[in-house]
Amino acid sequence: MPTSSQDGAPQSPAAVCAVGLRKSYGDRTVLDGIDLYIPAGSVFALLGPNGAGKTTAVKILSTLVPADGGQAHVGGHDIATAPQSVRATIGVTGQFSAVDGLITGEENMLLMADLHHLPRNEGRRITTRLLERFDLVDAAKKPAQSYSGGMKRRLDIAMTLVGSPRIIFLDEPTTGLDPRSRHTMWGIIRELVTDGVTVFLTTQYLEEADELADRIAVLNNGRIAAEGSADELKRLIPGGHVRLRFTDPATYHAAASALREVTRNDDALSLHIPSDGSQRELRSLLDRLDSAGIEADELTVHTPDLDDVFFALTGDTELPHQTHQSNPSNRTDQTKEDVR
Incomplete structure (x- = not known):
């Protein structure tokens, strides 16, 4: 896979690298030859309208479904020829929680440790550490079905981290959360990156991509319509x-x-x-x-903010769901004295 940019300049080591990725379901083309290059230790956000193929991209890169064409390496491993090596490198948190509501939060964590074949003592040590990190100690002995939405999402990500993945796919991790829980989740994601984890984020909250992502790609009609930092994308409009x-x-x-x-x-x-x-x-x-x-x-x-970018690049007449409130931080009010 390529390790240099189009102008020949060297790039940072890739956590995820894909070239010409394609996927169709029947007559419907979902991904029409997309290229991705995500440096290790960064946050990459994939935006797009409902049905644009964001979740399909995550499923392919996490080896849950095969691609119809193209190639990709995740964590240095080919997704087609070394899927087990890819799975040992990644963690995946989907749109819907994988938490078992009938057992406690602690039991969910220990079950995940067993699935990773961790020794019992190590599994308990990791479980204790992650429950503390995600502020779930007080709720650890309670059935997960009693948790709030924000607590379940925190537990879901904590379960993902049991195997110490270096690359995490977060597919719309804050959908349905209240603003306070969403901001808590943003803090968790920033901490993960500080620890050197690479985060591949799909989201329908434009403010979320603006807050978190080092680079953003807009997916529309199966193709990458534009890619860059939030500021670079805003300058396009x-x-x-x-x-x-x-x-x-x-x-x-x-x-x-x-x-x-x-x-x-x-x-x-x-x-x-x-x-x-x-x-x-x-x-x-x-x-x-x-x-x-x-x-x-x-x-x-x-x-222009990411709302404007989204409208211009996707041709949509309305924002993705729950993004109707614009982000005040993108509009700067300054007095003449401030500018001076």
Whole structure:
């Protein structure tokens, strides 16, 4: 598998590397030749509409279903010729919890230790450590069916870690969780990466990808529509602008005359100036205002967020489920004094 970028520059060792991965079900092509390169010790997020093939990609890379074409290595092992070696390297947490609700959290953990053929003492030691790490000690002796949704997800990931995997596939791990539980799960994922674990994350929460992922790929119609960091993807989408608002009509009209390429809103006494939100462009705008002796009462910077990226790349008219609330952290409000 390739270990260098297209321009010949060396890349970090790959935890996951796939070339031309294909999968169809009947006449429906789910994956149409996707390429992936995920460096070890990073978080990679795969976004896409419902039915885009995210879960299918996870199932192929975790050896649960075979690919129809292409090749992939996970943890340095070929998924087709060395599936057992791949399985010894990875952990998988699916959309639906693998927790057995009829037994206790501790018993779930010990059962997983038995499945990994760990000696009894080692299994108990690992179980104790993970229950403490995931704040499940008080609930360890209770049936898992009594756990909250967030507790079950924590137990699910704790069970995944029993085998000390270096690569973890998290398929929509926070679906259905309340905001507090979701943020707790984000903290757990960050800790895993700090420990050197590679995380392959599928999610329908755009804010989640923005918060966690080093690189994001958008999957649409079986192909990777775009890939990059969150900031790189946002720069692909036009629409960034600076909004200037005035309370004095005379100052507003003077600013409209002094600035080029502005969109006016005479009722609101506001101007929209195209901008990528960079410090260089903001400084240039402020210098032009100063040169004209104009003082804006409010300056607001808007940059495209992952919602905008998702719309543009998938052609969807609505967000994936439960992502209707935009992420305030992607829209930065700054006064003129702040920019200075």
